[in-house]
Amino acid sequence: MTVSSDHPALADLSRRLTAIPALAADALEAEEIAVLGRKQGELTRQLKALATLPIEEKRALGGQLNRLKLAFEAAFAARRDELSAAAASAAIRDLDLTMPARHSWTGTRHPVTMVVDEIVAIFRGLGFSVALGPEVEPEELNFTALNFPDDHPAMDMHDTLYLDQGGGVPTGERLLLRTHTSPVQIRVMRDGPPPYRVVMPGMVYRNDAFDPSHAPAFSQIEGLAIDEGLTLVDLKATL
Numbered sequence: 001m002t003v004s005s006d007h008p009a010l011a012d013l014s015r016r017l018t019a020i021p022a023l024a025a026d027a028l029e030a031e032e033i034a035v036l037g038r039k040q041g042e043l044t045r046q047l048k049a050l051a052t053l054p055i056e057e058k059r060a061l062g063g064q065l066n067r068l069k070l071a072f073e074a075a076f077a078a079r080r081d082e083l084s085a086a087a088a089s090a091a092i093r094d095l096d097l098t099m100p101a102r103h104s105w106t107g108t109r110h111p112v113t114m115v116v117d118e119i120v121a122i123f124r125g126l127g128f129s130v131a132l133g134p135e136v137e138p139e140e141l142n143f144t145a146l147n148f149p150d151d152h153p154a155m156d157m158h159d160t161l162y163l164d165q166g167g168g169v170p171t172g173e174r175l176l177l178r179t180h181t182s183p184v185q186i187r188v189m190r191d192g193p194p195p196y197r198v199v200m201p202g203m204v205y206r207n208d209a210f211d212p213s214h215a216p217a218f219s220q221i222e223g224l225a226i227d228e229g230l231t232l233v234d235l236k237a238t239l
Contacts, residue, residue, distance in 0.1 A: 177205035
């Protein structure tokens with residue numbers, strides 16, 4: 001687009017228009033504000049000043065200023081596109097295509113967790129609720145309330161993982177990592193009267209060495225059903 005620069009107000013703007021294709025990114029942004037800015041832009045000021053001119057001069061100069069504004073807008077947009085293309089080209093040029101790809105590793109659910117969730121979903125479908133309990137339990141809930149005698153082998157240190165609480169802890173108050181999810185049964189029964197239909201999934205811990213059939217930590221699921229009229233037929237049907 002060609003614009004006449006005969007009028008003194010247009011000479012500097014025309015010169016600045018021709019310089020746009022050589023501007024860097026920072027200078028381009030600053031120049032766009034200096035020329036087209038709503039408050040202090042030079043072209044904006046010239047357009048506002050038209051109101052003070054005689055009608056004939058206003059028509060002649062106004063048309064040229066409007067054409068100049070369109071030319072500036074097009075020039076700024078074209079230069080931005082050129083700079084963006086150059087930056088993209090430089091990024092591709094710096095890309096080493098011989099480097100191995102970067103894998104994005106994301107976590108997934110553990111297979112054991114998936115099996116536990118599936119079992120719980122089945123029991124929910126049979127009308128069972130789900131109860132959870134703490135993994136650290138007092139000895140009373142883990143053994144005594146379940147009628148384990150005090151001399152039961154499971155209560156020995158070589159079978160159960162006790163917490164170090166220091167000396168002087170009375171029997172029944174010692175804390176341990178639960179060896180089964182049965183303490184949750186005690187909690188459920190103490191919480192309210194029957195009927196109960198509950199499953200209790202969770203992690204349990206025993207002082208076992210790793211081998212094909214043992215581990216110091218593993219998942220367990222127990223079920224508890226107490227109601228009038230329940231028989232072994234109900235157990236077999238559930239299983």
